[in-house]
Amino acid sequence: xxxxxxxxxxxxxxxxxxxxxxxxxxxxxxxxxxxxxxxxxxxxxxxxxxxxxxxxxxxxxxxxxxxxxxxxxxxxxxxxxxxxxxxxxxxxxxxxxxxxxxxxxxxxxxxxxxxxxxxxxxxxxxxxxxxxxxxxxxxxxxxxxxxxxxxxxxxxxxxxxxxxxxxxxxxxxxxxxxxxxxxxxxxxxxxxxxxxxxxxxxxxxxxxxxxxxxxxxxxxxxxxxxxxxxxxxx
Amino acid sequence: xxxxxxxxxxxxxxxxxxxxxxxxxxxxxxxxxxxxxxxxxxxxxxxxxxxxxxxxxxxxxxxxxxxxxxxxxxxxxxxxxxxxxxxxxxxxxxxxxxxxxxxxxxxxxxxxxxxxxxxxxxxxxxxxxxxxxxxxxxxxxxxxxxxxxxxxxxxxxxxxxxxxxxxxxxxxxxxxxxxxxxxxxxxxxxxxxxxxxxxxxxxxxxxxxxxxxxxxxxxxxxxxxxxxxxxxxxxxxxxxxxxxxxxxxxxxxxxxxxxxxxxxxxxxxxxxxxxxxxxxxxxxxxxxxxxxxxxxxxxxxxxxxxxxxxxxxxxxxxxxxxxxxxxxxxxxxxxxxxxxxxxxxxxxxxxxxxxxxxxxxxxxxxxxxxxxxxxxxxxxxxxxxxxxxxxxxxxxxxxxxxxxxxxxxxxxxxxxxxxxxxxxxxxxxxxxxxxxxxxxxxxxxxxxxxxxxxxxxxxxxxxxxxxxxxxxxxxxxxxxxxxxxxxxxxxxxxxxxxxxxxxxxxxxxxxxxxxxxxxxxxxxxxxxxxxxxxxxxx
Numbered sequence: 151x152x153x154x155x156x157x158x159x160x161x162x163x164x165x166x167x168x169x170x171x172x173x174x175x176x177x178x179x180x181x182x183x184x185x186x187x188x189x190x191x192x193x194x195x196x197x198x199x200x201x202x203x204x205x206x207x208x209x210x211x212x213x214x215x216x217x218x219x220x221x222x223x224x225x226x227x228x229x230x231x232x233x234x235x236x237x238x239x240x241x242x243x244x245x246x247x248x249x250x251x252x253x254x255x256x257x258x259x260x261x262x263x264x265x266x267x268x269x270x271x272x273x274x275x276x277x278x279x280x281x282x283x284x285x286x287x288x289x290x291x292x293x294x295x296x297x298x299x300x301x302x303x304x305x306x307x308x309x310x311x312x313x314x315x316x317x318x319x320x321x322x323x324x325x326x327x328x329x330x331x332x333x334x335x336x337x338x339x340x341x342x343x344x345x346x347x348x349x350x351x352x353x354x355x356x357x358x359x360x361x362x363x364x365x366x367x368x369x370x371x372x373x374x375x376x377x378x379x380x381x382x383x384x
Numbered sequence: 385x386x387x388x389x390x391x392x393x394x395x396x397x398x399x400x401x402x403x404x405x406x407x408x409x410x411x412x413x414x415x416x417x418x419x420x421x422x423x424x425x426x427x428x429x430x431x432x433x434x435x436x437x438x439x440x441x442x443x444x445x446x447x448x449x450x451x452x453x454x455x456x457x458x459x460x461x462x463x464x465x466x467x468x469x470x471x472x473x474x475x476x477x478x479x480x481x482x483x484x485x486x487x488x489x490x491x492x493x494x495x496x497x498x499x500x501x502x503x504x505x506x507x508x509x510x511x512x513x514x515x516x517x518x519x520x521x522x523x524x525x526x527x528x529x530x531x532x533x534x535x536x537x538x539x540x541x542x543x544x545x546x547x548x549x550x551x552x553x554x555x556x557x558x559x560x561x562x563x564x565x566x567x568x569x570x571x572x573x574x575x576x577x578x579x580x581x582x583x584x585x586x587x588x589x590x591x592x593x594x595x596x597x598x599x600x601x602x603x604x605x606x607x608x609x610x611x612x613x614x615x616x617x618x619x620x621x622x623x624x625x626x627x628x629x630x631x632x633x634x635x636x637x638x639x640x641x642x643x644x645x646x647x648x649x650x651x652x653x654x655x656x657x658x659x660x661x662x663x664x665x666x667x668x669x670x671x672x673x674x675x676x677x678x679x680x681x682x683x684x685x686x687x688x689x690x691x692x693x694x695x696x697x698x699x700x701x702x703x704x705x706x707x708x709x710x711x712x713x714x715x716x717x718x719x720x721x722x723x724x725x726x727x728x729x730x731x732x733x734x735x736x737x738x739x740x741x742x743x744x745x746x747x748x749x750x751x752x753x754x755x756x757x758x759x760x761x762x763x764x765x766x767x768x769x770x771x772x773x774x775x776x777x778x779x780x781x782x783x784x785x786x787x788x789x790x791x792x793x794x795x796x797x798x799x800x801x802x803x804x805x806x807x808x809x810x811x812x813x814x815x816x817x818x819x820x821x822x823x824x825x826x827x828x829x830x831x832x833x834x835x836x837x838x839x840x841x842x843x844x845x846x847x848x849x850x851x852x853x854x855x856x857x858x859x860x861x862x863x864x865x866x867x868x869x870x871x872x873x874x875x876x877x878x879x880x881x882x883x884x885x886x887x888x889x890x891x892x893x894x895x896x897x898x899x900x901x902x903x904x905x906x907x908x909x910x911x912x913x914x915x916x917x918x919x920x921x922x
Contacts, residue, residue, distance in 0.1 A: 170488040180491040180565040187557045191595045198599030205625050287612045307620045314612040
């Protein structure tokens with residue numbers, strides 16, 4: 151951590167400079183660090199859910215495998231590709247902002263939102279499928295599958311824990327996507343107003359960090375939820 | 385002093401309710417927090433008074449046993465989540481961290497205001513849970529009791545705590561960024577006041593711990609709503625998992641409460657000893673060490689809850705390790721006082737109280753970290769006495785000491801010294817009379833959380849209740865005379881205690897932007913050899 155001696159009052163003030171910062175550099179560094187610290191909080195938040203997953207998958211491997219088998223791997227894989235694609239467009243949006251290319255920035259933001267919406271749409275189709283097969287935890291939950299590779303029926307009570315975690319984790323992830331869409335909308339409007347350029351683009355960068363974080367969560371969720379019963383050429 | 389009378393400061397810069405409720409000034413937000421946590425403190429305190437009265441007699445007579453359960457539960461929730469955790473960081477930290485590092489404000493002033501609104505929303509919801517019928521799970525929300533058996537307002541209270549957690553996270557985030565990025569020219573890390581170091585360590589815990597309690601409470605709520613076995617063993621869940629997740633936050637939360645208090649003491653002791661602090665870097669690093677070790681000891685709450693012997697041994701050893709950085713601090717404060725020119729002003733009295741009581745609380749913590757002893761005193765009044773020595777004897781003492789120490793800076797007025805010393809004494813006596821008997825009660829085997837008890841415990845319980853009454857008076861007094869002093873107190877100069885630190889170099893109360901000229905730091909934080917003698921006030 152270098153010494154933060156910001157003593158350059160002579161620098162012409164940028165309209166986006168807030169009163170309590172000395173200069174744009176200090177403001178940018180503060181916002182960026184703030185975002186990283188926030189993401190650490192997010193890691194710990196999702197960490198609680200991953201811990202729950204770890205404990206119950208270890209306790210009930212059969213029921214978890216049976217539950218995992220009922221998920222639609224094709225749709226999950228498509229969604230993974232969609233989301234990785236949206237990370238690419240987001241990265242391009244940040245680059246466009248840094249280069250001061252307003253038109254490109256807006257285009258990539260729109261593309262990111264389109265891909266994000268596609269993800270949520272596919273997710274909704276999957277949720278609907280689960281609803282129809284009574285795999286939503288709660289009063290109407292039913293589960294009649296067998297543990298993969300055996301003739302033993304999976305314990306519905308334990309399978310329900312799998313589905314609870316499935317909905318909890320993907321639901322929390324989807325909620326973050328929806329918040330991300332809100333951030334994209336804000337960035338799009340402010341980009342339209344011409345607020346970003348080579349000397350000021352911190353909000354786009356921070357929005358990008360957030361979006362990549364949400365993607366990374368999915369990169370972990372996809373194999374843990376969809377692929378655990380598909381090992382060994384099953 | 386008369387020319388000071390007219391200077392524009394953060395208090396008289398503008399008036400009206402909007403100028404307070406929409407302020408982004410960290411000093412005004414600190415005042416907002418001060419008022420709100422004082423309210424929560426007295427609500428939580430009133431509940432304590434009620435159940436202490438109930439415990440005057442062995443049988444349950446003043447309130448029903450159900451009400452008793454609700455009283456101690458809400459006392460714990462109010463005090464832990466709505467007083468102790470925000471207390472020093474949100475009030476004194478908010479006010480002082482930017483001033484101590486020579487900044488104009490925290491890095492994110494709007495987020496700072498937002499965190500107060502979040503706090504109020506969470507507090508209001510929790511208060512609603514009290515009025516609507518109360519919660520009786522204990523502040524720990526242990527499952528499956530909280531998820532399967534009690535039909536009270538568990539979800540409401542849990543959501544209230546969940547919401548207020550974001551306030552804690554945002555405050556911590558703000559401090560971390562501010563301390564990293566907003567320090568005045570020349571203020572290197574090892575020139576920072578130890579108060580700032582303590583808040584940095586606290587913020588790390590807030591950032592990493594709070595989200596875990598958030599997800600835990602969400603899972604409790606989900607289990608209640610959907611009847612899925614997350615934690616309920618009848619549904620395939622694991623109740624011990626809840627305890628792990630709960631204490632993963634709630635043990636480090638103890639350090640959220642005590643670390644800022646240690647920061648306050650590190651400021652008060654050198655000032656009233658007129659000496660450079662002894663072992664600056666040891667105190668600074670011990671704060672970080674406490675924050676790090678604090679995350680690795682949660683299992684000592686669960687020695688009797690079903691944990692492997694090896695896990696218990698590791699948690700026991702790690703718990704002992706926390707004593708080292710804590711002792712480093714106590715020794716360094718004592719060494720600072722050694723051959724110092726000590727003056728017995730009110731903040732110093734609180735600092736003395738803190739050091740003594742914290743030491744007792746800390747040493748009894750070692751009893752509890754020992755596997756064999758813990759099994760004997762687990763869930764008895766020994767535990768209650770132990771953590772009240774830390775939380776009330778330590779933390780509340782430090783909070784009051786800090787409030788008195790910086791009161792002249794916050795309000796521009798002195799507190800009345802005589803009354804303040806008297807109430808510090810009353811609090812010290814009342815506190816010890818309340819909680820020392822509880823060590824003995826616990827050792828004799830009186831379990832916590834019961835509204836009725838065996839008759840042979842009565843004498844000690846009567847002593848404890850008598851102490852609580854004295855303590856209650858001791859807490860009311862500062863509220864009265866501090867309020868009085870805002871109007872009638874003697875005007876304080878910029879630096880009535882002759883203290884080092886940037887916050888004392890600006891006017892009292894400070895102008896809205898804290899400093900007339902941005903400060904530049906040339907020396908270490910506790911350069912008391914080069915400060916002139918303490919000015920005499922009063």
